[in-house]
Amino acid sequence: MAAERSLPNLWHATAPAAPETRPLARDITVDVAVIGGGFTGLSAALHLTEKGVKVAVAEAKMIGFGGSGRNVGLVNAGMWTKPDDLIATLGAEAGTRLLTELGNGPSVVYDLIAKHEIQCEAVRNGTLHMAVGAEGLAELRDRETQWRKFGAPVEVLSAEHANMLTGAEGFAGALLDRRAGTIQPLAYARGLARAALAAGAEIYTETPLLAAERKGDSWKLTMPGGSITAKSVILATNAYGKLIERTPWTAHTEELTILPYFQFATEPLSDNIARGILPERQGCWDTGLVMTSFRMDQQNRLIFGSIGRLDALAKGTHLAFVKRSLRKLFPMIGDLRLEYWWDGRIGMTTNHLPQMHVMAPNVFSISGYNGRGIAPGTVFGRALGDHVTGEPNALPLAEKPVTPDPWRNLKSAFYHAGAQAKHFIDRRF
Template identity: 45%
Template sequence: MKERCLWHDTSPEPPLELAMLQGDHRTDVLVIGGGITGLSTALHLAEAGVSVTLIEAGDVPSGASGRNVGLVNAGLWIPPDDILAVLGEEIGERANTILGGAPAVVFSLIERHGIACQATRTGTLHLAHNGKGEQELARRAEQLQRRGAPVELLEAAACREHVGTRRIRRALLDHRAGTLNPAAYTRGLARAAQAAGASLYTHSAATAVARARDDWRITTAHGSIQAQRLVLATNAYTEDRWNEVRRHFFVGHFYQVASRPLSGTAADEILPGRQGAWDTRMVLSSIRRDAEGRLILGSLGKGESKPAAFLRCWANRIQRHYFPRLGSIEWEYSWTGRIGFTPDHTLRLFELAPGVLGVSGYNGRGITTGTVVGKGFAQYLMTNEDDALPLPIRTPRPIRARALRSSGYESGFTLYHTGQCLRVLS
């Protein structure tokens, strides 16, 4: 089992040959971070004729944008009514509406720019793993249908037909959603942004940011950029002490394990519509197939810190629980990505200083949320209007005890997975 990201190896979009920043430059807007949020910002600014430069510390992609499950999900992690309880009715419904339409924005960009990312638009499935989960899905379905969302509860035979297991008796199918290869989507956004006129540089980490009269001066190891406005699109991979985004999330992880390509009747029954899926467990499991027929399982936790034998044991346990007809299968890949968590499970949009925008806390919904936030940031930078963003731009209080929260989450995830491996938990 290779400790490599499957999506990078199987991306139909080839890597871009991007240079390192060298020398002194000037631009209207500098974007720091070459993931989905940063690239969406750069693309929409460049298409509007704004001078924009993007710098990335590694390759494109190197962070969560190329390492996630690849679910093109609508909405936030929590149900719509819970969003209103956290954000208030007006802002909450604004978030529900904009993020509910986010998959359509993603698929529109894919079509408009010809991004080869193995996209499917057949929905996603939320799976009830027990009776309590079934009640939770019914609650979500009612709230979404009340708002006109095209979702349906699948029961019994219809559920088995869509998922391919007798272990699940109820699933929530969201027709707005779909799947893609996230590394390919990110590379496609980079290609589109560059074609529109954005300047992109990789292996060019920002080492310092300082005021330069009315502008900002950003230095890297081999160059500098002077810009009127900054966008800090670093989210869960924010590490530099100068970057205040790091104070507005705490780090979590999500690991995945992928089999060799599968074929045959038993394999063909699993997610035949190629929907991506995740369950209602306390520590959820994600399930999907890729374009070559691999079974890909994932869960919350830091897989890269665990022995391969542990990951293999966990994957076998989940596979045999849901899909016993497959028999024994061989696992080919494992990889881990980071998640930016917030205590209330909602994102944060803020102006850290005059002309400096930041975002954090996608809570595992980075593909769609990052795309629409980038588009909204571009509009805000051009018009000073933030109505295209899911939330108004504010200056929230920093999150306390971030390291303790991260450690507590990871310990809980590991304990839960150990219980699954030991068959203490189903």
């Protein structure tokens, strides 16, 4: 699939080197086995090992191969779903707890970065949700009202103020969320891995899970070069769970609609031009029907993304759309060479909220971050670690049975084709 092709990914080019890891080549026994080396799995491993728990992480590819190495890098608070809608779905008590946990999610991320001295271009000056037209501005005012009921430091900005903070033309305003910020996502994932290893975790890469068998009160997990025996298993594969499709634990992938998302990064802008674009380095996304995002990195590259997959048929359409968009939004930059481009998968659920499952005795999974992977992945990884070690009320989500979405493949195809069609016509005039 497109997300597994070798594309020139900026994060791979600029992240510090990954810590040294190898494939599993023997049989081992640990307390907890973690399947997946992204934000969730690495957060779980780090927090567990810091509590003295013996942990092994098995990653089918490399650290951050999935969404953690393809993320936009916005460390947002909460979920995409508005607070009132989230509470309507989960109820007042459960909904308020989840909003509180994930509202504090960016602090959890930035505290880990500081504690473990993770070099990941961390900036915490907020994020900007950009309003497309009067309808988009009304939506942002509604979000502001709802979040302020929970004491969140959010503020709707005028069109002029939004332009001053972004340099982007044509937006009707923006919602500034001061809890949030940006990071280099793959660098963060690699930093979590390095911290987990230093704390005593074992991490094995190029180690796909082939089979799982119950042995007494433990699980024996078979990999190509060996096995892991553990009393508890954390599945942290999210939208990339099909990489373990030969095991019995893939039902959770049947409830995820895959939303493809691509990004392009320019060559570094001159200092003179860069000073006028996101001078405080907030990350941005908009209220458009087919969402777009933009941000800067530490090397003054402008990174622009939107919904779509960079396959052979669609790449040209998306590339032309990106070039038109950059000229419209930032006319001062002229024509710039695009040096990097990559795509990935966002796991969407029917209610736009993550789902927590017990896949089998002592086998736990949380998936469906709906485009909010960094802070929720970190928070839920920690919570899963606390849960498997017996801490009461550790999970901010109730366990639910897997509910497959029979329309998920059709919806995924619609998102891909619909985004391509819209990008073919957008910003031509």
